[in-house]
Structure formats: structure tokens, C-alpha cells
Amino acid sequence: MKVFLLNKSLPKWIILLIDQVISSWSFAFSYFLIKQFEFTNILRGHFFIYIGIYCLVSLVTFYTMRLHTGLIRYSSTHDIYRIFTTVLFCSLIYSAIMGFGVMPALNIDSLNIYLVLLVNFFIASGLLIMVRLGAKGLFYFIKRNTSGKKETFLIYGSDGNSILVKDALETSGMGKYIVAGFIDDNPIKVNKDIQQKRVYHVDEIEKLHQRVMIDKLVVMSEDLKSDVRKNIIEKCVELGIKVLTVPPTSQWMSGHLSMNQMQDLKIEDLLQRPPIVIENDRISADLAGKRVLVTGGAGSIGSEIVRQVIHYNPEMVIICDQAETPLHDLQLEIEDEFPNVNLQICMGDIANFNRMYALFNEYMPHIVYHAAAYKHVPMIENNPSEAIMTNILGTKNLADLSLTFDVEKFVMVSTDKAVNPTNIMGASKRIAEIYIQSLNSIRPNDSDDYHEKQPDLPQTKFITTRFGNVLGSNGSVIPRFRSQIEKGGPITVTHPDITRYFMTIPEAVQLVLEAGTMGNGGEIFIFDMGQPVKIVDLAKKMVKLAGMVPDRDIEIVFTGLRPGEKLYEELLNSEEKTIPTHHHKIKISKVRKYKYKKVVVDIKELLTLNKESTDVAVVRKMKAMVPEFRSKNSKYEELDVAN
Template sequence: MKILLNKFLPKWMVLIIDQLIMSWSFALSFFVVRQFEFAEILRGHFLIYIGLFCIVSLITFYSMRVHTGLIRYSSIHDIYRIFSAVLICSVAYAAFVALWLAPVHNIDSVNIYLVLLLNFFIASTLLIMVRLGAKALFLYIRSGTAGSKERVLIYGADGYSILLKQALEASNSGYFSIIGFLDDDPHKIDKDIHQKRVYHVNDIENLQRKFNIDKLFVFNEDLKSEFRKKSIEKCVELGIKVLTVPPTEQWMSGNLSMKQIKNLKIEDLLQRPPIVIENKQVASDLAGKRVLITGGAGSIGSEIVRQVLSYNPELVVICDQAESPLHELQLEIKELFPDANVAVCICDVTNFNRMYSLFKDFTPEVVYHAAAYKHVPMMESNPCEAILTNVLGTKNLADLSLTFDVEKFVMISTDKAVNPTNIMGTSKRIAEIYIQSLNNISGKKINGNNPAGVAEPQTKFITTRFGNVLGSNGSVIPRFRSQIEKGGPVTVTHPEITRYFMTIPEAVQLVLEAGTMGKGGEIFIFDMGEPVKIVDLATKMIKLAGLVPNVDINVVFTGLRPGEKLYEELLNEKELTIPTHHSKIKISKVRNYDYEDVVNDIEELLKLNKNKEELRVVKKMKQIVPEYISNNSRFEQLDMHMN
């Protein structure tokens, strides 16, 4: 049976079958009009009539490509093409009779026209019946393989869902048995649509017990609804594999390919409704500007590059020290933004002279500072490197921005800077403090070295603070996905550990919006939604892969890593928030810092750091950020001595 399902009639054979039907129909019509007087028929010009008709029919059907469609997938479009071909063939033959056969051979053309009229109905009916019969036979044979078919539900009971049902039924690769539709509209529940029942989403457990559902098909748009997302999560919990279908406009013109259907990803469940930002204001701030983006080849930095380029800046300078990612980004930009003016620079933000020459050459007007070390355990082992990049690198860029009269300096910070328990978070908090203190003297001359000699720069220094971003390099989701692909185990540090998550485009949209609304000195914090338990994240990802947690793949708890927190915070308990016009962006009200005091502390820190005196470096960090208390770290001993 499966061999029959996978075999297709060659096009030439379909054309021959169509011509045999047309010839037989013409002959039958001829006999009916002549009242089956065979002797009279044979004495006439029957063979000439039918021979010429076959030639006209063959030319017409071949020209209109009636034979090129797959019979088993015949649709209204194919029926329309058959009617058109038979009609054009009849009109062409009638014209041929009127212009040549009737005057030359003195035949009764009226009878021929009656033959053509009758033939039109008989031939059209037969051609359509053959196709519908072949399609019905195909479906009947395929239904005989029901044991191997997957039982599926479709989320939604609207026109798009019906199109999806028809596409799945026509698919020859999946062998799907469609149980019905899921919906939450009370007016549709228990109704039949295209011979399939509409069930309420709350009945999914009963449906699973009754039908043992294998898969649920959902449209990508359904994932934007919180209610539908929760219903889909329920299906995942029940072990139903969820597949996402692209918008119908991407496949309606042709057959839905199984390559277009994707497994539901954990990012789909974690994403929230799209953020609406003031695009006009962002566009007016960035259009025609020279923009410098540090860490431009990283997860956040590269997305800043993409979004900034969409606002038509005069120039985008991308700064990073990672050669290969920078090269890949450059190739991507050439493809996506072929007319953009982009300068790609390999440079280290800790190298003041290199950064000075970059500012001098390109004179940026807006700076997005995303270059940073971000991995907590790595920085716990290398505190001096964290200070070098996250503190000195930030100081270099901020000082140069003030010196070269940059309009806005936007630093990307982290929720780990709040009540930090690790080197990485504390280094970012120190960078935040420096940025804030520097904003307090914006409009005044920097004491000490001022290489460009600019007397009164007016730079607005802005900080943005958010949590984990989905899919960023080295983050938990790609790591879990890799572990699942390898067969496990999936490693989680602690059963109670939670994290905030945000998509990369969402985070960058908010960064651009905050940069636009910032007046200088603010720390903008973003609405990260509800925190997610990492163990729940791991089990969901295992289930999304069609596997059973702790049966197919184990979840193993490895213990908190050095410097790691159980819970992340976006605000210090002493910090208050001020609302903005954007519901997802708030301003953290923090204490003011004296620039001179901060500079003295940081210069002392950098001096200790230069000498690689790790313990003294960390001790100084704790003095600058008193709320920094080490957790599960070799530096906990310093807290005991400082108390």
C-alpha cells in the first residue's frame, strides 16, 4: 500500500488518459446526435471529425498544462482548469469547423455544434470524476495505514485552521489522523467543522486519555496569547508534542512543507506580547547620527547593530575583539543592509590609546556600550580580568565620550549588579556608579587629563539594567538544549534557583527606548515578567523534545556555582522606582555619588588590579559596593574580616 501512496503517474500518462476520455466523449456525443445510425455514421466523415478533434484537444490540454497537476491533490483550481480547457477546445474546434470543414466539405455544421455542446458536459464530467475518484482511492488506501498514523489536534477552529487541516490531509509525508480542533470559543464547542469535532481546550486531559494524542499543531500567532500559551503548556505537560505552523500566507500558494513546521521551542513559551516602542522618537534620535557600538559582535551588541541600522544612521562603528563573530556579523550586514555605512573595528575597550584614535577618527554622537565579561563563575576565577574590562573598559569609553562631546552614552548593565554576590555583578555595579558620578559633572571640564581639550562637553550618561536574555551566547537555554541532544543529563545548580528572562530583540528595543527618553544619570530597569524556576525550564525543554524527564533524560542538581545567587533582583531594597511613559520601563531612584570620591576609589582599585593583588582587589570592591557579600565563593573570608 505504501508503495502505491508514494508512486505518481507520469505527466505524459495523465495527458494520454485525458485524451482518451476526450476522444471517447466526442465519439459518444457524435453517436447520440446521429441517433446511433452507425451505417450513416461510417459513410460520413466521422474519422476526419474525431481525428481533427483529437489534434485540437491535445494542443489545448498540453498548452494549458492540465496534465501537470498531481491527481491525488486535485482541487477547485484543477476543476476550473479542466472546464477552461474543454471550453477552449470546443470553441477552437467550432471555429475550425465554421471556417474550413463546413465551406470546403459542405457538411452540416449544426450537428457538429450539437456534438461539441454535448461533448463539453460529458467530457468535463468524466475528467473531473476521474480525478476525484483517484483522489478518493488515494485517501482510502492511505486510511488503511491508520496504525502508523499520528493522532493530532489543531489549535483553533477558524478558516486558517481549516486550511491547515486540508494541507495536513493532503500531505503524503506525515500520515496524520486529525482528531479535531481545540478552541475556547463557547459558540464553536461541540460543533463539527469539515467533519471534525471542535473540543474545548479544557478537555485536553480527557482527549489525551481517550485518543492518546501524539501532536498538537499551533500557529505562531497563537503563542502571543497568554491564555492559549498556558493551554499549550498544559499539552506539553501531558506529553503531547507541539508543532508550530508559519502564517498561512507563507504556504497557501503552495503545499505546506513539513520543513516549514517546527518543534515548539522553550523561547516560544517564555516570550511575551510584543513590546510597543516610540519608533518615531527613536528614529529621530538615531537617523543621520554616527553611532558607536562596543561588544558589537556579542548577542546583545549584534542585535543593537541590527536595530540601529534600521533607523538609517549616518555611520555605525562596530567595536569588538572577537574576530570570527565580528566577521560573521559583517557578512550578515552586507546582506541585510547593503547600502549601510558601517565601520568594523577590532579593538579592546581596555586599550585607551586605541579607543582614543577610534573616537578621533569617527567622532561618534551616540555610544552603546555592550562590551563586558558576563559569566559569573568565570569572573569569580578571574577577578582582575573582570575589573579590567567591566570597570576600566567602561571608564575609558565614558571618559572619551565626555571628552569628545558624545550626545548620549548608554551602558548595558545587569540585574546581577543589584545586591551582588559575585565579582561580575560587582564590577558592573562599580561601572554603574562611575557612569552616574560622571553624569553629575557633565557640562564641566574633567579634572586632570583631557586629551582633546574640550572645555564643556554635554554628554548624557544612561544605564540600562535587565536580566537574562533568551538564547544569548553561553546562556542556560542553549546549554540545556545541547545536553538534551546529547542524551543528558541536564544539569541544574539548585532546585529553587530562579531567573528573569527576556528575548534579545525585546531587550534591545527597550535599550533604544530608554536611551531616547534618558535625560542623563538614570538607571533604567525593565519589566522582566515573572521569574522562572530553572528546574521547571529544564523539564519543559525535555518534554518539548518529546522525552520524559528523569526517565529518558535525568535532571541532575550540581550545587550553586561560585558567586551564584538563588534569586536575581532588579532593585536594591533601598532603591525606589519612578514610572515612565512606557509601562515596561522604570527608573531606579538611587543615591548620588561624588565624582571625586568615585574616581579616587576606582583609581586605587585599578592600581591594585594592575599588580594582580586579587584579595586586595576584591576587598576594595567590597568597600566601594558595601552590599557586595560573596556567596559560595573563596572570597567569603573577606566578609568575615570586614564585619
């Protein structure tokens, strides 16, 4: 019986038959009631004519209204409305047939049929509703008592969407999910009941958890930006309550929430700051109708630049990358979501000048966002020649071509590791920054040996943006930690005191676009990265978000600093100062100037050494070009001692 109730549904014809039995019995009872149960007179009268025609009308009406097609176990207020409507139509049709057809034809008017129909309406509707609610209650009672381990949920909020979330949990969980109630900070709703579920105040979470052991909190994803909600989520994480997010109602499938749309809260959601306000009109004026080239366009930052630039109606978006599969995936994504965009996909290595020249010559970009770079610190520490080729020569190629082809703006994406660099990656990005800045101060005679098309003065505005780590980017710690947690641990952290600045990818790109708009050339824009985060705290929080306990369920192991890694990142050199801009999250770094001729000579020497000499000689030259470059945890530390 239990198995049948849980896994089977009654055939539609049986439901229709049950409804007809209830409807017919109700009419007969109403008839008897009006006749005051005088059975002798009732049976001598026209009872069988009345009941026979009613059964026929009821059958046709109920079948036409399809009241029998719904699953009784999922009956809702909408089904109650349908019952009232069906019984009302049945009564109206029956009264019309009897009043205008049967009663005049057979000359029978001994019964107040309209009073019988009124009584029948309430009795039949009540019985049909009670049967459905009773069947639904029995179904959930059996599920609750036959299911295995159950999970107890709290739902944040108490509005209509929260009620829909509750319904989705109760109808989709097969008895495994119990909704303990709602939590809210609205004093009007607190301590009230909604569909037999209590609305608790947000401050009661801890007591409620102690009383009923809450397993999960469900929160709408658009609610995450509220400070109050963030504090609640933080408290739940500390209490070991897993947090699930639900997408906005606009993304619900056919207006209904599916359980597979509920996702575990991600650390990126928890670390989000209030949304950035940018001047979209200024950015649009800069990008609308322009041909925009994005290098490294298949990477984390580059692909997000592409997605955001598209919204400003450029004439063309040119995506350049040498990673074939990510480039192909991005192409398919953009073509699906933005079919009307003029998109050009170019595979190529930015260190290959001829390939880049062909690209510029064919598409003539107005604006270049340069995000292509090698960025993995330990990998580059062991392969410095590749950093020279991509981060320095590649940047030089693109910058030179931007001057040659009169690009309006060249925006370079740099890193906080370029400040007081302790590794080759950071030093290579700093040298690229120096070269980019020096181009803004070229004198007419400085560039004679430099490129074919010689302007009197540079027409391109060269702008540098500098920020720290981005959440969820390729190679960041978060995907690494997530993968380690899925495997059961351990999580590997290099040092208990290591800290980093973090920013979401969309947030970083918004600021890149804003800085590119406000730049006049020569600036290094630095972004407000918020407060630094200890990586070990990040790891512990991710373990708790997964519903586990750090160092009990998932072990955290310290492996030691990697080559070139430092404990703390910096956004400014000690010799640098900043000046504010109109955007409170963007400042301009005032750095020392480098003469173009000197920079060009140094880079040529560095590139020659990269081809002809050893890694040690190359790194020694880099240290000479960037005096603040001091290696950490690296074999190149001996070069600092020698100096």
C-alpha cells in the first residue's frame, strides 16, 4: 500500500468515478434534506428523474472541466478554485435543463430544485476538497514516515517567492525535506504563520538550530548583496548550516522552481561587495561603433571584457588568443547569446609580430584591451624565457602596432605582483608597465628606429590597470580548493599567514572599462581591492560552505611558500603616491618616469639575452631594469646577495 501511494498515481477514470460518486451522493443527500427525509414521498415522486439527469450533467461537466486530470497528491489552492467553478457550472447547466426543458415537459415542480442545488453546491464542493486534501495529507504522512534520512530547511524571506520555494521543497523531496519555517527581519511578519509554517526572526537562528538541527538555509540569489543577509549567511556557515541559493524567478523553468536549480552557495557569492556603480554613458560613448580588440580574450578576464564590451554596441569585437579550445567555447557562447554581434576570432601568439601585424592590418582596431599574459608565479619562475616572450615582447608588439595603426586607446591589464616584485612574473609585468608608460612621453626623434609609420607625437593613449586576484579565475586558489574538497581533501595552503586581495571577475572588468574611459595616457590605475583575505581562512570557509568541519572532515595542510611567492601582496610601491579620481574605487598611481630611449635599449638587451644566454643572465638583467625586484624563495635570490 505504501509503495503504491508513493510511486503510483490513480488512473484518471478512477478519479472521475470517485468524483461522480461524491457529486451524486451529495445531490441525493441535499434532495433528502430539502424533503426532510420523507423517504416514502421521495420514492413515490420524481427522485430518480432528478438524480439521473444530475448524474449525466455532472459526468459531462466534470469530464469537460478536466477536474480528474490533476495529481491529487499535488492539489493546491488553484485546484480548490477549479472545484468550485466545476460544481457551479454543473449546477447552472442542470438548473437550465430542468427549468427550461424537463420540468415543463413532464409537468413536475413539486421540488424547489434551486434550493437543492444551493445546498448541494456547498456539500459537494466541501467533500471534493476534503478528499483531495486528505489524500494529499496521507501521501505526505506516508512519505515522512517511510523516507530515510531527512533534511531540515529554513527559507530566508517570507514573500510569495519564498512560499514557492517551500512548495518546491515539499513536493520534490519525496519526504526527505522538512521545512522548519521562514526567517525574516520584518517585524510585521515575524511570529506569524504562513501555510502552517512559522516566520522566525533572524536572531533566532542559533536557538532554532539547537532545537531542530537545521541542515540548510535557502536564500534567493538576488538577496545576497544585502549586508543583513550576508551576516545571516555568515552565522549559518559558522553554525554548520549549509546555504543554498535559488536563481531569480525570471530564470525558473516555466515559472516553477526545480530542485536542480538550487545550488550550493559559492565562496564568490559570500565575498561579493556592494555592486559597483560605473558611468555607462561615458563607456558607451567610448566603445559604441568602435572596433575593439581583446587579447587573451579566451581567459578569465579577457572573456569577461568581451561579454561586457558587447553591451556597448561596438562595431566589431576581435578576440585574440592562442588557446584553441577556450577560444572555440567562447565563440559558441557569444554566437548563441549575441547572434547579431560582429565577432572576429583570431588565433595567434602575441609574441609573433608578423601575426599581430596581419591582425591589426586587417581589422584596424580603435581600442585594444590587452589581457594576454602568463601569470602562474611558480610556473614562470621555472620558465623565465616564456615570460619574457609573452609578457614583455608580446606587450611591446601590441603597443608598437597600436602606434603604427593609430589605435585610440591601449588598456593593459596588469597585476599587484608588479609592485615590489618578488618573482619573475611580477617583474615581467612591471617591465611591460614601464614600456607602456614610456610610450606616452616619446619625442619626435625618439621613435626613428621604431616602426614604419611615424607620427609626430604618439596618438595612442596608453593606460595601465593594476589589481589583485580575481575570484574563480583560471589558476586561482578557489577552483583548486573546490576540487580538493570534492575529493575529500586535504586542502593545501602554502603558509598559515599568506594573504591576498580578491575581487570578482565582473567587478574587476567593470573597473577596467571605467579606467580605460577616464585615462588620458600614461596613468597606472589601481583598484580598491577591499580588505586582504587570509588564504587559510578562505579555505576554512569553503569547507564550512560544503557542510563540513575544517580539520575534522577536511584536513588543511601547509606546504610551504612556492618559488617566487610572498606572504603579502601590495598595490603600491613605497615610493609611489596616489591621487583620487571621480570614482571612489579607482585611484591613479604616481610612479617615477622612464625615458623611452633607455627603456627600448634595455628591452632589446633583455630580448637578446633571452635568445642567446642563460636564465640567470636574463633574470640579472631584469633586476637591473627593476631595482626593487627582490626574489623570494627562489634560486635567483643569490643575484640579490651579489648586488
